[in-house]
Ligand SMILES: Cc1cc2nc3c(=O)[nH]c(=O)nc-3n(C[C@H](O)[C@H](O)[C@H](O)COP(=O)(O)O)c2cc1C
Ligand code: SF4
Ligand code: SF4
Ligand code: SF4
């Protein structure tokens with residue numbers, strides 16, 4: 001193997017691939033060869049760095065220089081300047097939104113976006129080549145499996161996970177060690193270990209990134225888990241819309257088999273374990289564990305009542321353990337570094353870290369991994385770099401369609417399972433959508449309910465009918481046809497659905513509505529009573545009005561597609577609200593900022 | 599793969615190539631001046647020689663990187679060696695045949711080769 005003096009890491013995650021990183025890699029390889037550097041400089045395609053918004057991302061080691069939004073045309077300059085002459089290409093270096101500092105003299109970990117992060121699950125993402133098992137091994141890969149198999153009993157493995165306090169990252173936060181204990185306790189000839197990579201929460205992509213960036217970590221964790229519970233077969237259920245993740249996982253499984261890290265007599269012991277992949281069609285409800293198992297079995301992906309729990313009767317009627325991708329991403333590290341190390345990160349009841357997909361009205365959208373218990377403010381202001389365009393922060397939506405909102409007044413809340421639940425939001429799988437003053441909270445609730453109504457499998461009435469009723473009321477409210485008593489109707493329906501729906505989808509569907517009512521009741525009331533949307537978002541209640549700033553330039557009147565604007569030159573113009581179709585053309589064209597939404 | 603030892607072997611083989619991506623406070627750094635004049639003065643063969651020596655001796659925890667103009671073209675090619683926790687030592691007018699001693703005595707032995715350093719040249 002040649003010794004390279006520099007590594008060019010090009011992000012090959014889904015985000016950067018869609019912004020053209022494959023072409024970059026080609027061009028780098030070409031240019032590096034042309035300049036005779038191919039024996040010194042190596043190009044590595046990695047997984048997601050987390051800063052997809054700044055993609056395509058390129059990092060050059062050993063300096064750790066972080067280049068963002070790199071275009072194919074920029075490659076030649078990077079090669080001749082940085083790689084040949086050692087001069088960083090200043091204008092391509094990533095600039096921190098908050099401090100406006102460029103990362104020129106800094107290493108990656110000093111950039112604001114990364115400084116407050118702590119990477120356990122994502123530790124290898126953007127660092128190793130996910131298609132090269134040797135790189136994973138060089139970063140301590142498969143050592144935990146070796147340790148578990150050759151030095152620990154299954155009980156000791158479970159004990160370590162139990163002591164670490166690791167809780168499920170897939171939504172419910174159930175202690176992983178306990179789950180493994182139940183599955184171990186079930187007597188059966190055959191058991192299964194399943195990885196849930198369905199990731200249905202709109203806006204979430206941490207599981208995808210982890211699979212893309214570090215597939216071996218999931219394979220290793222599944223083998224460790226299989227050993228712990230006594231399973232010899234693993235299944236990964238991954239959505240078909242994640243082609244890059246699927247491809248890397250397939251390749252990784254193959255490599256692991258070649259090395260004997262999957263298959264028979266792993267590490268010379270009598271433990272056998274192999275993994276299969278099942279592609280999911282992408283229905284949200286298929287992420288629910290019983291529906292997921294039905295789907296693997298080739299049946300309709302519909303939930304069934306629990307108990308029996310999967311640990312007793314799961315996949316193909318055998319005892320089964322099912323864990324989320326990110327949960328598994330922590331397992332090998334816990335075995336390797338010990339429960340005490342893991343406990344030292346995070347809080348008493350929420351140990352370790354959590355990965356969030358930060359999106360919405362925030363400067364640094366992307367993937368972040370933070371210790372549990374950090375203040376929400378740190379995530380929004382320091383890591384996220386605050387709200388763009390000088391707008392005011394309003395709330396954060398966490399937990400997707402099952403979760404709720406955290407308003408600005410609670411910005412200092414500590415981000416961990418129980419505190420989030422106590423304010424009516426939830427950790428969920430880790431979607432975190434930032435909302436600013438322009439977001440209407442009633443409409444946000446409507447958006448998520450619309451999603452659940454679409455995704456309800458229809459098996460039970462409360463969910464099928466109840467959520468639809470709630471959606472109808474919300475639609476009415478946002479259309480300016482809300483009635484006195486609507487809020488109470490919503491609350492009653494919500495209570496009923498929560499108590500009687502069969503699966504988690506229905507049981508949690510009302511959460512976004514309840515939580516927005518709890519913190520933003522005044523917005524609901526403004527819609528219903530005053531027929532006003534305080535955020536000026538709901539079209540039906542919006543009027544476009546021309547103010548005294550108008551200079552009478554006539555531009556808006558000419559632009560209006562329905563001739564709703566009248567007035568003479570140099571005189572203030574007027575909008576006929578009956579004619580106006582609220583297209584926004586006039587505002588976009590007025591050079592004097594004279595038109596407002598009211 | 600039948601044992602942890604087999605795993606370690608793969609790890610060791612790949613590690614030297616990966617080390618630069620880890621945060622490694624114990625890494626020694628070799629920085630070669632590679633601005634226009636440095637390249638003209640023959641900095642590239644010097645850097646390649648460093649790479650070769652480091653590889654041949656299987657040295658871990660060493661990174662080789664480049665830097666731009668230092669403003670002292672007449673002394674190029676220049677090479678800085680920074681051992682962990684120590685001040686940097688600057689070598690000037692480095693030729694490929696000097697690299698062997700710098701690696702052996704300084705990178706491995708910990709004692710700078712005084713007569714090649716900037717102090718000796720300026721004195
Ligand atoms: C409607 C619904 C959708 C779900 N979707 C997912 C999902 O996409 N990924 C996931 O890991 N868990 C999902 N879950 C949770 C799983 O049922 C299960 O609790 C989880 O995979 C267990 O893994 P964990 O203990 O490691 O979190 C979903 C649950 C419900 C009710
Ligand atoms: S709660 Fe909804 S998704 Fe779940 S089983 Fe009932 S109808 Fe299907
Ligand atoms: S474009 Fe603005 S300034 Fe011109 S007429 Fe319309 S409102 Fe008045
Ligand atoms: S919003 Fe559209 S329709 Fe209404 S006044 Fe302006 S340009 Fe005309």
Ligand code: FES
Pocket residue numbers: 011012013014015016017047048049050051052053055056057
């Ligand atoms: S996909 Fe490249 S940084 Fe996320």
Ligand code: FES
Pocket residue numbers: 633634635636666667668669670671674
């Ligand atoms: S160009 Fe050589 S030191 Fe400036």
